[in-house]
Amino acid sequence: MKQPALRSQSTLYSIVITAAFVCFMNVVAVPASLFSQSFETDRGEFSVLLDTPTAALMNINNIVMWANDNGVLERNNYRQSAGVVFPRGTSTLVFEGGLVWGGYVRDGMTPELRTGGQAQTVGTLAGRITESHLPENRYTSSVKVFRIRRDWKTADLRLDAAETFEVSIYDVTENDVSRLRAQYASDWLRWPWQKGAPYYERNGIPGYQPDTSGSPTSDEPGLLEADQVAWLVCNDLTYASRFSAAPAIGIEQQITCWAYAQPGMPDNVIFQQHKIIYKGTYRTPPTARIDSMYIAKWVDINVGSVIDDYVGCDPGNNFSYGYNSSEVDFEYNKYGLLPPAIGY
Numbered sequence: 001m002k003q004p005a006l007r008s009q010s011t012l013y014s015i016v017i018t019a020a021f022v023c024f025m026n027v028v029a030v031p032a033s034l035f036s037q038s039f040e041t042d043r044g045e046f047s048v049l050l051d052t053p054t055a056a057l058m059n060i061n062n063i064v065m066w067a068n069d070n071g072v073l074e075r076n077n078y079r080q081s082a083g084v085v086f087p088r089g090t091s092t093l094v095f096e097g098g099l100v101w102g103g104y105v106r107d108g109m110t111p112e113l114r115t116g117g118q119a120q121t122v123g124t125l126a127g128r129i130t131e132s133h134l135p136e137n138r139y140t141s142s143v144k145v146f147r148i149r150r151d152w153k154t155a156d157l158r159l160d161a162a163e164t165f166e167v168s169i170y171d172v173t174e175n176d177v178s179r180l181r182a183q184y185a186s187d188w189l190r191w192p193w194q195k196g197a198p199y200y201e202r203n204g205i206p207g208y209q210p211d212t213s214g215s216p217t218s219d220e221p222g223l224l225e226a227d228q229v230a231w232l233v234c235n236d237l238t239y240a241s242r243f244s245a246a247p248a249i250g251i252e253q254q255i256t257c258w259a260y261a262q263p264g265m266p267d268n269v270i271f272q273q274h275k276i277i278y279k280g281t282y283r284t285p286p287t288a289r290i291d292s293m294y295i296a297k298w299v300d301i302n303v304g305s306v307i308d309d310y311v312g313c314d315p316g317n318n319f320s321y322g323y324n325s326s327e328v329d330f331e332y333n334k335y336g337l338l339p340p341a342i343g344y
Contacts, residue, residue, distance in 0.1 A: 059164075060260070061259050062267050067255070074095070079166070086268070093304075094342065097300065099296070101116055103291060107283075107288035111246055116248075117236075119243075122242065126144075127143045135235055147231075148187050149184060157181060164180060185212055192231070192233075197256070198222065199219055200221075201219060202216065222258070228261070233253065235252050237281060248281055253277075255272065304332045320343065324341075
């Protein structure tokens with residue numbers, strides 16, 4: 001995807017890219033017993049419910065997807081393993097994913113041709129770029145993956161807790177559910193609208209004034225009537241050299257993921273929106289720009305077993321996909337399922 005030139009500092013320009021990944025399944029009936037599978041993980045080792053969780057799950061519908069605060073999606077960074085499960089409670093479908101970009105950066109530094117983003121090497125770190133063009137302190141409580149779901153007060157969160165803590169649903173305790181519900185409430189109230197997280201403005205007062213009562217006149221986090229939303233921001237100021245051995249560009253990346261679990265809406269889809277803002281570094285002159293910038297979704301598709309996958313694309317529709325090379329996959333066969341396909 002080729003993008004027009006950008007300019008930094010005195011005037012900030014941004015690119016917004018919205019995409020979705022869709023899962024296709026030949027067999028959609030999944031036995032309830034599959035959700036009781038244990039991942040043999042000690043929940044005490046994880047920090048997903050601390051004040052600054054480094055990852056969160058999208059798991060409101062038939063897909064489970066991890067999102068990480070450094071911009072890496074579709075990867076379970078806690079276990080260093082595949083980060084998309086479909087259908088829920090069965091096998092993994094994607095190992096990891098991210099966004100990559102490149103262009104000629106006219107800021108007086110060399111080389112001008114630079115790349116960045118997230119692939120098998122990650123060039124971004126959690127946090128926004130501040131007004132001083134320095135990276136935000138990623139150890140503050142406001143630098144994290146925020147996650148909300150609209151039914152957090154009344155929903156049965158046992159399956160959500162099992163997936164979050166990676167334990168059998170039969171091992172989920174009331175304390176686990178309470179902690180998870182409290183985290184949803186906290187993210188609802190602390191939603192980082194000042195940084196760019198989307199919300200519904202309902203009371204006519206500038207800024208975000210939420211409450212947890214469900215009042216229709218209170219501001220609410222989210223977008224497009226989605227049932228679950230995750231939001232994070234990252235930048236390339238510190239880790240850019242790890243991606244391409246070139247100087248940092250000064251890119252801030254805001255990521256919004258959302259999904260639906262309501263009648264008439266796609267339940268095998270998670271939407272991703274990436275907002276790319278060229279803010280520059282503290283050395284970037286006001287006249288700097290990026291020429292001939294290209295942006296692409298990068299993903300490592302592993303449908304069940306990692307040794308028998310095919311990929312393809314439909315350029316006319318900006319669609320890429322992955323599928324199994326045969327009708328039987330070793331991992332999905334354990335659940336009595338034909339292997340699914342996935343598309344972006």
